[in-house]
Amino acid sequence: MMIDAAAVLPVMLAAFLASTVEVVEAFTIVLAVGLTQGWRPALVGAFLALVALAAIVVVLAPLLAFIPLAALQFAIGALLILFGLRWLRKAILRAAGLLPLHDEARAFAKQTDALKHRAHSQRAGMLAGFTSFNAVLLEGVEVVFIVLAVGATRGMTLYAAAGAAAAVVLVTIVGLAVHRPLAKIPENALKFVVGLMLTAFGVFWVGEGLGAEWPGGDLSLVGILVVLIALSAAAVQRLRPLRRASLKVVK
Amino acid sequence: MKALRKALDELVHLFVDDGSLAAFTVVLIVLVLGAVKVVDVPPLYGALALLVGVLAILAESLSRAAKGARK
Numbered sequence: 001m002m003i004d005a006a007a008v009l010p011v012m013l014a015a016f017l018a019s020t021v022e023v024v025e026a027f028t029i030v031l032a033v034g035l036t037q038g039w040r041p042a043l044v045g046a047f048l049a050l051v052a053l054a055a056i057v058v059v060l061a062p063l064l065a066f067i068p069l070a071a072l073q074f075a076i077g078a079l080l081i082l083f084g085l086r087w088l089r090k091a092i093l094r095a096a097g098l099l100p101l102h103d104e105a106r107a108f109a110k111q112t113d114a115l116k117h118r119a120h121s122q123r124a125g126m127l128a129g130f131t132s133f134n135a136v137l138l139e140g141v142e143v144v145f146i147v148l149a150v151g152a153t154r155g156m157t158l159y160a161a162a163g164a165a166a167a168v169v170l171v172t173i174v175g176l177a178v179h180r181p182l183a184k185i186p187e188n189a190l191k192f193v194v195g196l197m198l199t200a201f202g203v204f205w206v207g208e209g210l211g212a213e214w215p216g217g218d219l220s221l222v223g224i225l226v227v228l229i230a231l232s233a234a235a236v237q238r239l240r241p242l243r244r245a246s247l248k249v250v251k
Numbered sequence: 252m253k254a255l256r257k258a259l260d261e262l263v264h265l266f267v268d269d270g271s272l273a274a275f276t277v278v279l280i281v282l283v284l285g286a287v288k289v290v291d292v293p294p295l296y297g298a299l300a301l302l303v304g305v306l307a308i309l310a311e312s313l314s315r316a317a318k319g320a321r322k
Contacts, residue, residue: 074284078277078280079266081280081305082267082273082276082277083265083266085276085309085312086266086268086273089269089313090268092313093313093316098316098317098320099316141262142265199305203298203301203302203305206280206301207301210283210284210287210288210297210298211287211294212293212294212295212297212298214295227302227306228306231306231309231310235309235313239317242317
């Protein structure tokens with residue numbers, strides 16, 4: 001079977017970039033648990049969360065096959081617009097300096113502090129494992145949504161999953177090599193790109209779900225993306241002068 | 252029960268950050284759906300209206316955030 005690279009690449013890229021952001025955030029917390037409470041609760045918690053995520057995929061993915069394609073495109077497109085706009089809005093405000101950037105090193109320090117305070121508790125190991133489980137599950141649910149959303153409507157779930165898996169492998173290898181939070185990843189730039197891509201996918205698929213025949217077919221996705229980029233760039237330029245002198249760095 | 256509520260909160264938070272932005276977006280999508288399915292507006296016009304509406308909603312949300320920053 002011929003692979004349509006023009007259709008596959010945006011799906012894989014969107015899943016890879018979005019998953020990179022989520023995996024970096026989960027990795028920070030698992031690393032904090034591992035370094036302060038030991039690797040056993042950190043890895044057991046992360047493993048159990050991965051099992052739970054796999055169960056969610058195993059249950060949800062086959063159910064999607066029963067939904068008529070147009071309804072699936074419409075519903076997933078609508079969710080992608082909501083999800084993408086949320087990321088895009090935040091990324092624009094961060095790029096303009098109106099919202100503080102997410103600081104992975106600070107998040108790591110905060111998590112480490114919290115874990116150290118609980119270190120003498122009798123349930124310290126269990127709480128550490130739960131912290132790791134929680135982080136991987138919550139960030140992982142976002143990854144699962146993105147993989148199913150960008151992949152399901154065109155039967156490209158496997159390609160989207162491959163993009164997400166590449167992000168997991170890459171972040172894990174780099175993270176284990178440097179043995180500290182991946183603070184240098186340009187997280188806001190990634191979120192900006194992903195917000196743009198997911199919103200564009202969302203508009204495109206809602207349109208397809210409504211029965212619209214986009215001029216140029218899949219290529220109109222690029223047109224939607226260009227319009228979104230133009231508005232976002234203009235918004236950043238317009239908002240920059242309002243940048244606050246001092247900002248608290250919080251998520 | 253607390254864990255379930257937290258999980259639901261997190262699920263909602265996946266899609267909703269600025270409540271007005273999410274609400275306007277849902278209303279826009281429902282209006283476009285109604286226009287295409289009930290009023291028989293051509294689907295492509297509906298899809299283009301959706302794109303314009305999404306841009307307007309994003310601009311409104313950013314404008315509101317900017318006003319908040321000025322205060």
